[in-house]
Amino acid sequence: MKKTIIWIGTVIGVAAVLALVFGALERRTTPRTVTVNGECLTTAPRDKTAITLRVTTLAPTAVASMRAATTQMAQITEYLKTQPVEMQTTQFNSYEKTEWNHDEQRSITLGIETTLAVEVSANSIDVIENILSQFAGTPNVFSENLRMYTSPQRLTPIMEECLSVAVENARTRAAALAAGDGRSVGKLLAVSYGTNANDIARPENGLMRTKMVATSAMVDTGGTIVSRDTDVSVSVSAVFEIK
Numbered sequence: 001m002k003k004t005i006i007w008i009g010t011v012i013g014v015a016a017v018l019a020l021v022f023g024a025l026e027r028r029t030t031p032r033t034v035t036v037n038g039e040c041l042t043t044a045p046r047d048k049t050a051i052t053l054r055v056t057t058l059a060p061t062a063v064a065s066m067r068a069a070t071t072q073m074a075q076i077t078e079y080l081k082t083q084p085v086e087m088q089t090t091q092f093n094s095y096e097k098t099e100w101n102h103d104e105q106r107s108i109t110l111g112i113e114t115t116l117a118v119e120v121s122a123n124s125i126d127v128i129e130n131i132l133s134q135f136a137g138t139p140n141v142f143s144e145n146l147r148m149y150t151s152p153q154r155l156t157p158i159m160e161e162c163l164s165v166a167v168e169n170a171r172t173r174a175a176a177l178a179a180g181d182g183r184s185v186g187k188l189l190a191v192s193y194g195t196n197a198n199d200i201a202r203p204e205n206g207l208m209r210t211k212m213v214a215t216s217a218m219v220d221t222g223g224t225i226v227s228r229d230t231d232v233s234v235s236v237s238a239v240f241e242i243k
Contacts, residue, residue, distance in 0.1 A: 038170025
């Protein structure tokens with residue numbers, strides 16, 4: 001019994017010593033840190049202009065309505081293939097169109113309406129202006145959502161560079177804080193960040209006033225599309241080692 005008590009005491013003593021050793025090691029390996037914020041504000045040129053061209057047809061039957069819409073859109077896309085643009089279909093639906101008849105006090109069916117829409121984008125504003133002029137006044141064709149934006153290819157490297165600037169901004173702040181305590185900033189231990197880009201511009205002058213009218217035509221008002229650059233902002237929360 002006495003030997004058992006001695007053995008248990010020895011184990012407890014060794015465990016206590018090991019706990020003290022590992023605790024000291026943990027205290028020595030845990031670095032002092034400081035967490036600061038950093039920001040970067042810059043701009044990116046809007047290098048893309050886009051427009052949505054929509055074809056809307058109305059016919060007594062679904063087959064006739066869809067055939068008319070697809071035929072007219074095929075003519076449009078054949079022209080667009082000759083232009084330096086990118087195309088993407090954004091809408092294709094067909095439904096029964098009704099209207100409330102006030103004289104008869106009931107809803108009447110006007111026919112089957114089919115809508116086809118394609119987004120067209122180009123590197124040059126002039127290309128989009130020429131496309132709008134090409135289809136201005138064409139029955140059943142409408143323009144929508146004229147806008148300018150920065151392409152991912154142009155925006156990504158600018159965002160990455162701005163992120164680096166934000167981290168360096170945070171490091172400068174961390175260095176100032178550490179200097180007040182007679183210390184210096186070490187390596188970056190962790191960082192989280194958020195980005196924002198005011199990317200879409202919808203010009204208010206010139207061809208932006210192109211609109212749908214009762215004659216089912218696209219009206220070209222003339223003029224020039226203008227837009228300022230994209231505003232880009234990056235904010236970071238960075239953790240630095242303090243030496």
